[in-house]
Amino acid sequence: MNIHKLSLQLAAENYPIIIGTGLIGEAGGEVHLPHFRAKTGVLITNETVAGLYLEAAQEFFRRAEYDLQPIVIPDGEQYKNREVLFSLYEQMFEAGLQRDSFVCALGGGVVGDLAGFAASTYMRGLDLVHLPTTLLAQVDSAIGGKNGINLPVGKNLIGTFYQPRAVISDVNLLATLPDDEFFSGLGEVVKYALIVGNDFVSFLEMNFREIMERVPKILANMVHYCCRIKADFVARDEKEQLGVRAILNLGHTMAHALETVFAYQEMKHGLAVAKGLAFAALVSLEAGTLSENEFRQVMELFRLFELDVSPPPAVDDEQLLTVMMRDKKMTAESLNMILLRSIGQPFLYSKVSRELLQAAFAKWRSGMAAG
């Protein structure tokens, strides 16, 4: 068992993020659980994860003398909706949850978002612990307290900022992750590399083979790196009011547009983010803030991790543009977007015009970021 621990320090509270190999499956894991007021709670997971890890996770809690009733939801982003939310509430009521009970989210981003939102709103907030089972959740969605559900009119339109009591990331669980889910997580990993540069870029370049082979010890180092970066941004701007946390949205303007146009289902989030990162690099190049040399280094990272950052086929570019311009302000003439000055130097550019986006699109379609 290999273990990393860091603490996310917010204004009034802090909680541990624990990353390691064999945390859930091996005896001794109970030492990593925070103290919960009640001995009972619910474990929310999806059908796929339940088949793989429900038994181990329940046993993990049982060893610490916590008794969790499972609630299993269907697997997929399309279930991050109102109906599943209210069925969660009903099952939480039937499980007899009280105000001192707690909720464990065992799964990826969808489970974490749904369970996190349900925990934050049931009886005005229950204790929450995340056991993320995907790379994307371990490096991103389980860290920082954001949760949400989708409305037909918009992704994550309803949600809260609600910090968990702990995040426990066992990278051994990534062994069973389907390839597209793993690559999706790598999209967010590369995002962190573009944000901080230097050390972490070197780490990825030196270890990319072990990462692709999912060597647990290296994955634990990588996840730790990512969590440290994210925790640092979150601690400085928990509720995204200062523009600090917004830096983490690098690549997400295009990613959200792609997800909207593809109705969230046909494109994994991190794969959309990878394309979004390439697009942000192209816009930076067009805006003259990123040099051609740096742009090629960005592209090199995608190649290293075999991430496809070619433009999406069969999409009307103007439709994507329209969705992007609506992302922040419905009637915007220009767009806020995180661009790059270099690898490790992201910044908020508030005057991205439609023309600039169109020029970047043209370069993208011409094969400039096709690898």
Place this chain on the structure above:
Amino acid sequence: MNIHKLSLQLAAENYPIIIGTGLIGEAGGEVHLPHFRAKTGVLITNETVAGLYLEAAQEFFRRAEYDLQPIVIPDGEQYKNREVLFSLYEQMFEAGLQRDSFVCALGGGVVGDLAGFAASTYMRGLDLVHLPTTLLAQVDSAIGGKNGINLPVGKNLIGTFYQPRAVISDVNLLATLPDDEFFSGLGEVVKYALIVGNDFVSFLEMNFREIMERVPKILANMVHYCCRIKADFVARDEKEQLGVRAILNLGHTMAHALETVFAYQEMKHGLAVAKGLAFAALVSLEAGTLSENEFRQVMELFRLFELDVSPPPAVDDEQLLTVMMRDKKMTAESLNMILLRSIGQPFLYSKVSRELLQAAFAKWRSGMAAG
């Protein structure tokens, strides 16, 4: 214009509670608004209040150069549900709300609870300002950040703790309040008197005629008193985790049971609280913590304000008991309940047995608290 101002100080933030006469309707009111990041937002109210005060409230904001689009919901506790919540979300989306927009709740407890919950969960939280229009909302529900909606299985089961940016209580709005709503508010007012005793009991005894005649200046003093008491409890225990804020639940164990059995509709909250306070006094008498003399003084307060604290007719007492015993723990052998040692000395009693409740019930049925 008469004005009272106090500040609710929480761990990391504080916000003003402004009480006065003629705050909304008269020019100059804009000085009481906090600064909001955006100039636009929505004003959520119900059909009844809209007919009386929507125009004045919009004008109040317009004078401060804020432009609010109205969203009008139906009037009644039965609308504090999932369907109305999601129709609010849809209308908030159609109004083009952004993350820096704000929400104004103009109305009583139902509007405040629904608008507060919607504001706390739309785009992970928008700024909120309460303009309470009922006595109950001005002295209780608009203060302290609690919100929520009902599920078929339980009242306020879904909600958050979410503090507003400001509460602005204009007691002139109480002039149009129906009598049963006004008496309902008085139920909570008497609760505060039983909690703090002395000064506030004297104030009520000295001013009960002016209060019953709704003399604005006296109402403003009374509301100020209540808000100060509530703010003090909330500041010491915002999220009800320390047992401090729980003191404010005096009378609410029975009140919630009555509301459940009467399906929330046939009994106004504060009127249920008044009966609940009388019942808590009876339980205190039975438990031997409250003297007969003090018990009679409690009853005198209800008589003063013409509050009917006789036992509810046509209800199966055992049914009420069962609902009460389920209130906190489904399989409880005893109940947590706030009792009185004397007027001004409430305390949490954790061993209220079914037998004790039955004995108090018998006394109640025998006319002991009928006035």
